[in-house]
Amino acid sequence: MTDFSKPKTPGMSRRAVLAGGAALTASLFAPRGLRAQDFPTAAVNTTGLAVTDSTVTIGILHSVTGTMAISETGSVQAEKLAIEQINAMGGVLGRKIQFIQEDGASDWPTFAEKARKLLVNDKVASVMGCWTSASRKAVLPVFEQHNGMLYYPTFYEGLEQSPNVIYTGQEATQQIIAGLDWVNQTKGAKSFYLLGSDYIWPRTSNKIARKHIENFMEGCEVVGEEYYPLGHTQFNSVINKIKLRKPDVIYAIVVGGSNVAFYKQLKAAGIDPTKESPIVLTISVTEDEIRGIGGENVEGSYACMKYFQSLDNPNNIEFVKAFKDMWGADMVIGDVTQAAYLGPWLWKAAVEAAGSFDIDKVREASPGIELPTAPEGYVKIHENHHLWSKTRVGRARMDGQYDVVFETADLVEPNPFPEGYQ
Amino acid sequence: MQIDRKTRFLTREEAIYFGLLAAVIFLILPLALDSFRLNLFGKYLTYAFVAIGLVLCWGAGGILSLGQGVFFGLGGYAMAMFLKLEASTPEATAIQSTPGIPDFMDWNQITALPWWWEPFNSLAFSLIAVVIVPVAFAFIIGVAMFRRRVGGVYFAIITQAIAAILTILIIGQQGFTGGVNGITDLRTLKGWDIRTDEAKEILYFVNAVLLFACLFAAQYVRRSKLGRLLIAMRDQEDRVRFSGYDVASFKIFVFCLGAAFAGIGGAMFTLQVGFMSPTLVGIVPSIEMVIFAAVGGRLSILGAVYGTLLVNWAKTTLSESFPELWLLGLGALFIAVVMFFPNGLAGLWSEQVMPRLRKLFAGRGAGARPPAAPVPANSASAPDSPAAKAAAE
Numbered sequence: 001m002t003d004f005s006k007p008k009t010p011g012m013s014r015r016a017v018l019a020g021g022a023a024l025t026a027s028l029f030a031p032r033g034l035r036a037q038d039f040p041t042a043a044v045n046t047t048g049l050a051v052t053d054s055t056v057t058i059g060i061l062h063s064v065t066g067t068m069a070i071s072e073t074g075s076v077q078a079e080k081l082a083i084e085q086i087n088a089m090g091g092v093l094g095r096k097i098q099f100i101q102e103d104g105a106s107d108w109p110t111f112a113e114k115a116r117k118l119l120v121n122d123k124v125a126s127v128m129g130c131w132t133s134a135s136r137k138a139v140l141p142v143f144e145q146h147n148g149m150l151y152y153p154t155f156y157e158g159l160e161q162s163p164n165v166i167y168t169g170q171e172a173t174q175q176i177i178a179g180l181d182w183v184n185q186t187k188g189a190k191s192f193y194l195l196g197s198d199y200i201w202p203r204t205s206n207k208i209a210r211k212h213i214e215n216f217m218e219g220c221e222v223v224g225e226e227y228y229p230l231g232h233t234q235f236n237s238v239i240n241k242i243k244l245r246k247p248d249v250i251y252a253i254v255v256g257g258s259n260v261a262f263y264k265q266l267k268a269a270g271i272d273p274t275k276e277s278p279i280v281l282t283i284s285v286t287e288d289e290i291r292g293i294g295g296e297n298v299e300g301s302y303a304c305m306k307y308f309q310s311l312d313n314p315n316n317i318e319f320v321k322a323f324k325d326m327w328g329a330d331m332v333i334g335d336v337t338q339a340a341y342l343g344p345w346l347w348k349a350a351v352e353a354a355g356s357f358d359i360d361k362v363r364e365a366s367p368g369i370e371l372p373t374a375p376e377g378y379v380k381i382h383e384n385h386h387l388w389s390k391t392r393v394g395r396a397r398m399d400g401q402y403d404v405v406f407e408t409a410d411l412v413e414p415n416p417f418p419e420g421y422q
Numbered sequence: 423m424q425i426d427r428k429t430r431f432l433t434r435e436e437a438i439y440f441g442l443l444a445a446v447i448f449l450i451l452p453l454a455l456d457s458f459r460l461n462l463f464g465k466y467l468t469y470a471f472v473a474i475g476l477v478l479c480w481g482a483g484g485i486l487s488l489g490q491g492v493f494f495g496l497g498g499y500a501m502a503m504f505l506k507l508e509a510s511t512p513e514a515t516a517i518q519s520t521p522g523i524p525d526f527m528d529w530n531q532i533t534a535l536p537w538w539w540e541p542f543n544s545l546a547f548s549l550i551a552v553v554i555v556p557v558a559f560a561f562i563i564g565v566a567m568f569r570r571r572v573g574g575v576y577f578a579i580i581t582q583a584i585a586a587i588l589t590i591l592i593i594g595q596q597g598f599t600g601g602v603n604g605i606t607d608l609r610t611l612k613g614w615d616i617r618t619d620e621a622k623e624i625l626y627f628v629n630a631v632l633l634f635a636c637l638f639a640a641q642y643v644r645r646s647k648l649g650r651l652l653i654a655m656r657d658q659e660d661r662v663r664f665s666g667y668d669v670a671s672f673k674i675f676v677f678c679l680g681a682a683f684a685g686i687g688g689a690m691f692t693l694q695v696g697f698m699s700p701t702l703v704g705i706v707p708s709i710e711m712v713i714f715a716a717v718g719g720r721l722s723i724l725g726a727v728y729g730t731l732l733v734n735w736a737k738t739t740l741s742e743s744f745p746e747l748w749l750l751g752l753g754a755l756f757i758a759v760v761m762f763f764p765n766g767l768a769g770l771w772s773e774q775v776m777p778r779l780r781k782l783f784a785g786r787g788a789g790a791r792p793p794a795a796p797v798p799a800n801s802a803s804a805p806d807s808p809a810a811k812a813a814a815e
Contacts, residue, residue, distance in 0.1 A: 064745050101745050102741070102742065102745060103746070103748065105749075107701055108603075108697070108699050109465075109697075109699070109701065109702065112696065112697070113462060113465070113695075117742070120457070120458045121456070134602050134604070134699065137604075137697075138603075138604075138697060138699070141606065141608075141609075141617065141696055141697075145617045157529075159525075198593065198596070198601075199596065199601050199602045199603075200530075200596065200601060200602070200603060203529075203530065203596070207531065229590060229593065229594060230593070417517065
């Protein structure tokens with residue numbers, strides 16, 4: 001079982017290890033610390049946020065109970081790691097980050113209530129939080145009304161661009177288009193069967209996929225498109241249809257517990273992803289999900305996202321080590337966990353660029369903020385509050401990790417309102 | 423004297439209790455809490471509407487519904503649809519492919535407002551729908567169930583199934599309902615911004631007034647002949663039937679009344695929280711609402727209000743202090759209440775606290791008047807039915 005217990009104050013030995021890791025990271029992330037006395041509180045906080053001469057308070061708002069807990073725990077862990085590391089290297093504008101953690105309890109009204117509490121009562125300077133689109137939609141009006149700043153880590157459907165949110169995950173076009181082009185160009189795939197769980201993200205993603213396949217990919221077609229309720233576990237009928245239509249690619253956006261049933265039944269029906277006929281391509285299975293599905297069931301499937309734990313670059317090796325030191329050697333790190341880790345760093349960079357904690361100034365300073373030390377490589381905040389990032393294709397291994405088989409040459413521009421895809 | 427006590431709308435004792443609750447809700451909470459916490463309590467009070475309905479249906483009538491979230495949701499959605507249409511002006515939704523329709527419809531490639539959304543452009547229609555739609559739905563369920571003499575555990579299971587079905591329907595038809603996200607980003611009511619602190623305070627008081635209206639309605643029903651018949655039906659349904667009463671009609675009526683209360687609560691929830699989603703319709707919230715009533719005391723309408731406030735307050739406080747452990751604490755609270763106070767807080771009060779208070783003051787009024795008989799409904803011994811226990815667990 002996963003060790004989800006997380007000590008608020010790690011033990012001595014762990015702290016020592018951490019400090020070592022953090023010092024290393026510190027040298028990577030910023031050459032010099034800033035001193036708080038150079039930034040008087042009255043000047044850097046003109047709107048009454050929770051900023052003192054030595055501390056600044058931010059919020060963490062994820063589900064640690066309920067059905068989403070298993071997904072969101074990784075994000076909480078990554079955010080706490082980032083905060084520890086930032087504090088170890090002197091904090092933000094010389095102020096240590098303190099955090100107030102609230103539980104959204106996998107319940108959207110609770111998310112709205114807690115968001116209001118963090119902004120109105122606690123006056124937090126920013127919030128790292130939310131996971132599902134539903135929770136983000138629930139808190140969005142709260143953030144816009146009380147002028148808060150939310151760092152949202154999940155890859156999502158796009159069609160949104162709030163001045164009060166920085167989207168550190170990919171929006172749908174970033175994740176989808178590069179993967180479809182790749183499977184078409186390198187595998188010669190022409191026909192696609194789209195399926196997904198029935199809610200806004202899979203539907204919008206498949207809408208974009210269909211438009212791209214039909215309008216921008218020569219001679220390609222969609223041979224089927226189907227949706228199943230969240231938690232659905234009977235995929236036999238769609239698997240039969242897939243066998244009948246014989247698509248080159250099964251494009252699956254199944255989420256949560258349904259994944260387990262889907263991949264097991266796929267395998268039982270004789271569709272072995274390792275044989276690539278058809279190719280199984282997904283955008284919803286990260287390393288976290290594989291732990292639930294079982295490596296033997298997904299082995300050979302392709303996933304298209306921006307981050308895999310196996311990425312081979314110095315930033316990532318450092319990050320994976322620090323994460324495992326803090327939370328245990330058996331932890332895995334998925335795409336969203338990495339995106340959550342970027343949140344506190346991007347906020348810190350924006351605050352220091354603005355020279356202020358004021359939300360308006362941080363917002364103004366955010367576009368153009370670069371993070372060359374991101375585990376996924378270099379990222380940059382776009383005018384539209386999403387990140388420029390590379391898209392990668394990984395192939396699932398038996399052990400639950402991905403082999404990265406493709407990476408876009410350039411950063412992919414985020415485009416939450418894609419023309420021609422509506 | 424005795425007859426007078428029974429038929430009077432409020433006994434002196436009850437009047438004091440109503441007054442106390444009014445003082446808590448209208449004075450103490452608004453004075454003691456900041457705007458954020460007051461809004462939270464406003465949200466809790468919307469669940470109290472459902473709990474009052476449950477006291478009537480379950481505590482008095484013996485009809486345990488595990489699907490009250492359905493009516494709460496229908497009322498809430500009716501309100502949310504109106505507010506969403508108001509927020510979806512062509513100007514505000516200019517970036518959509520089809521401006522002027524709610525954003526989630528646009529995301530789902532719907533290009534025109536469905537016909538059944540059209541009437542919700544009217545506030546009057548929406549306000550009527552808040553009450554009528556849940557009542558009509560409850561009426562259909564009631565006729566289908568009670569005329570066939572379906573009751574007890576079977577009725578509870580069926581209502582639970584209906585809650586599950588409606589949730590799946592709402593999630594599945596996301597182009598028309600907003601799906602799992604629900605209907606979000608509600609801004610104004612006839613141009614009045616419902617998101618400001620002042621608006622939230624006004625809505626809190628509107629909510630409180632409506633709650634008292636429902637409390638008085640519930641009290642009226644319980645004082646009436648109907649209320650006595652309900653209790654008689656709960657305890658010996660066949661005897662009431664043999665006495666010539668049409669049992670089903672009474673059950674349908676009280677079930678519809680509970681649905682109307684729930685619908686009003688749902689609409690007030692939407693106004694105060696700013697959105698409505700299927701998580702408030704399903705099985706879990708429906709059972710939670712039964713728990714509120716159980717903790718407060720399922721025989722007492724005022725107890726239900728206190729129970730709702732206490733449980734939700736505990737939920738919020740525990741989850742703020744112990745984000746990773748709070749569910750265990752909440753579970754322990756429920757188990758403790760069910761094991762030690764099967765009649766909830768109200769039972770604790772009338773069985774433990776009041777007798778002691780009486781003893782304390784016995785020296786003064788003992789000879790002057792007969793010892794006050796407990797309120798009839800409270801004294802009617804509640805059968806510790808398995809369904810009641812199951813629900814409370």
